[in-house]
Amino acid sequence: MAQHVIEMREITKKFGDFVANDHINLNLRKGEIHALLGENGAGKSTLMNMLAGLLEPTSGEIAINGQTVTIDSPSKSSQLGIGMVHQHFMLVEAFTVTENIILGNETLNKGILDLKKASQEIKKLSEKYGLSVEPNAKVADISVGAQQRVEILKTLYRGADILIFDEPTAVLTPSEIKELMSIMKNLVKEGKSIILITHKLDEIRAVADRVTVIRRGKSIETVNVAGATSKELAEMMVGRSVSFTTEKEPSIPKETILSIQDLVVDENRGVPAVKRLSLEVRGGEIVGIAGIDGNGQSELIQAITGLRKVKSGTISIKGQDVTKLSSRKITELSVAHVPEDRHRDGLILEMTVAENIALQTYYKAPLSSHGILDYNKINEYGRQLMAEFDVRGASELIPAKGLSGGNQQKAIIAREVNRNPDLLIVSQPTRGLDVGAIEYIHKRLIEERDKGKAVLVVSFELDEILNLSDRIAVIHDGQIQGIVQPEETNKQELGVLMAGGSIEKEGVHV
Structure with a gap:
């Protein structure tokens, strides 16, 4: 039998009366990638936070290399050779890559910080494991994919032999995801053992040896990945049959809701990010x-929603020029916005789930009267929407930071969709969501379209764009490179346009 580097036996974790983990069993073999699969809020991160020393079990025991241990702090976890790469990076943006990696584990030379030596060690580590980073670069200046490599190097620098990846691809582009899969395989070749927390079945099939499925806090089954189909894994995860395709009737476009003409928008350094871009979205259609x-998507959406100044050009909503209006006034023109970064722009993490759900309507009846908030109504409203949109958490009164990433996303979508907007703008709608939640969100977006609403979706997931959209606008270098019909194109053609190329079909140049 293969040696188990980790054994979690009958692990239970309670928060008051809420049972997050219920007698879960999990073991990790030396030199394997073991996937931990479950829906948003199933208890995956809670379970792994006990290995990382961030939480302690209510009951049960943990063994490392056959020895029962107590992990009561992150430092104890690190001493046992465990390193966790969190879903939301824990980096100081103003520090360099080297400074972030050695933080809390500094290399000293006669009591003086030896950054040069640390930088050399990090360079060797990065070359050994194929983790390309520039040790002296500021974290604020490097890509999201590079920041994740820094997080991985941070664990390796501390001597970790067991690595836990918590939803590692939630913020990565497709090319960065492919690169990460390669890095994980290299780590295992070098003798590391990995637990991969995910709900993405294609990632599990690409890299994992075995998978343990947990559902609503209980372990369901552990199976070999090679012997299980995606359909079987999905059904184990959500407890029912799941559709992998988005079914919808052909769209029936109506009047133009959003009209953008010759739009120019600068990025933060004053360089044009959107360059004379024109686009229309009609009621009754989804434009993807x-x-x-980094090709102007974020700046475009910020300009439409009043979050960024427009340099030139016009934006009209239902025939009204909104180019210079505030975000609040645009919102009140029946515009809803699900932002790409749920932590930075979508939620106030310290506030309750109910308060976050009320953020767009708190100043209106029935949630307030004469400027005074009615918390009974706010909490009731939050409770209602949590039930309707399947936002899973202990209650509407917990801080938003207490929800899993996917349930945070569902809370934002609940807030925006429930306002019955004429224009719904959604950036990365299913980032961090499991297959069951993706199916549900796609269905809700199509329902909005079928009510005659205009829906604009920005996504890095080409499958999502192809499944959801009635028309696809491809953006490159701040300009629309081409507009195509989803049924007449494929990922390869979209890739050509995304890279700035062109395609020709039956004499038609796109």
Whole structure:
């Protein structure tokens, strides 16, 4: 029998009366990638936070290399050779890569910080494991994929032999995801053992040896990945049959809701990010924007929603020029916005779930009267929407930071969709969501379209763009490179347009 480097036996974790983990069993073999699969809020991160020393079990025991241990702090976890790469990076943006990696584990030379030596060690580590980073670069200046490599190096620098990846691809582009899969395989070749927390079945099939499925806090089954189909894994995860395709009737476009003409928008350094871009979205259709990250998508959406100044050009909503209006006034023109970064722009993490759900309507009846908030109504409203949109958490009164990433996303979508907007703008709608939640969110977006609403979706997931959209606008270098019909294109053609190329079909140049 293969040696188990980790054994978690009958692990239970309670928060008051709420049981997050219920007698879960999990073991990790030396030199394997073991996937931990479950829906949003199933208890995956809670379970792994006990290995990382961030939480302690209510009952049960943990053994490392056959020895029962107590992990009561992150430092104890690190001493036992465990390192965790969290879903939301824990990096100081103003520090360099080297400074972040050695933080709390500094290399000293006669009591003086030896950054040069640390930088050399990090360079060797990065070359050994194929983790390309520039040790002296500031974290604020490097890509999201590079920041994740820094997080991995941070665990390796501390001598970790067991690595836990918590939803590692939630913020990565497709090319960065492919690169991460390769890195994980290299780590295992070098003798590391990995637990991969995910709900993405294609990632499990690409890298994992075995998978343990947990559902609503209980372990369901552990199976070999090679012997299980995606359909079987999905059904184990959600407890029912799941559709992998988005079914919808052909769209029936109505009047133009959003009209953008010759739009120019600068990025933070004053360089144009959106360059004379024109686009229309009509009621009764979903327009998907496909593009490589950093080609003006964020600035475009911020301009439409009043979060960024427009340099030139016009934006009209239902025939009204909104180019210079505030975000609040645009919102009140029946515009809803699900932002791409749920932590930075979508939620106030310290506030309750109910308060976050009320953020767009708290100043209106029935949630307030004469400027005075009615918390009974706010909490009731939050409770209602949590039930309707299947937002799983202990209650509407917990802080938003207490929800899993996927349930945070569902809370934002609940807040925006429930306002019955004429224009719904959604950036990365299913980032961090499991297959059951993705199915549900796609269905809700199509329902909004079928009510005659205009829906604009920005996503890096080409499958999502192809499944959801009635028209696809491909953006490259701040301009629309082409507009195509989803049924007449494929990922390869979209990739060509996303890279700035062109395609020709039956004499038609796109």
